[in-house]
Amino acid sequence: MKSLRQIFFYSTIIYAININADEIDKSYQEQSLLSVLYAQTSAEYAANNMQTYKNAKIALDKAIIDMNWSAALEQKNNFSNLKPAIILDVDETVLDNIAFQARAIINGLSYPNGWVDWAQEGKATAVSGVREFLKYAQEKGVKVFYVTNRIHILEDATRENIIKLGLPFDTDRDVLLMRDENGWTGDKTARRELIAKDYRILLMFGDQLTDFISSEESSIFHTERKKIADKYSNMWGEKWFMITNPMYGRWEYSIYNNQNPGSEEKAIKLRKQALNTEN
């Protein structure tokens, strides 16, 4: 569970600030208990991720031979002869950080508190199915790029965690593109554009809409947000592969109309207001 502090700091994380260090009321973090348990314990969650990455192999085969195929909206023309690549988000797409979410519930503290420590421990495991898929992509000669909104100071720890898990990690150029690196913001568009200059982007993977489209487009009220899924219905399962994340994300901010709700009580109230009992 990500707290209000996370929402507030999401785009301007100052990792040293620990404004809720003495928080003792855990009720807000405990609202995410079932979603974290679902992701951490259920065979259903693991199976879903396996099927996503297994289906991605089929899509990859199609994409490799179709020289007019690109998965990136940022890639507009003259890409047929570029080398093939794929782009993956890192957290909850490649690396499984659910233990951090469990810590948040137990401790009553949440992101950014404890996040840097967790990331530097390098204990994240691989999301189910990703290792087999990335090995397959590597064997096919497809470049693997990781585009993450982890902050730049976590680059070394993130690289080591990925390598420790036996996942592909090329060293001939930067394949791990961090937030705050080279002036990159949390919007991943600029990083996709950069990769698209040199590579034909075959497939993209993430657990957030912003792993595929701009932050601006994804930042709308929750009642309108599913229309974005409909708008790109031809992409899902073909060129774009979404990992389900019931624990946190932009979908949650959209419940608060993409604004800091100001208090945990207000956030809980807005969550209840967002429930639809009529259809």
Ligand SMILES: [Mg+2]
């Ligand atoms: Mg992610």
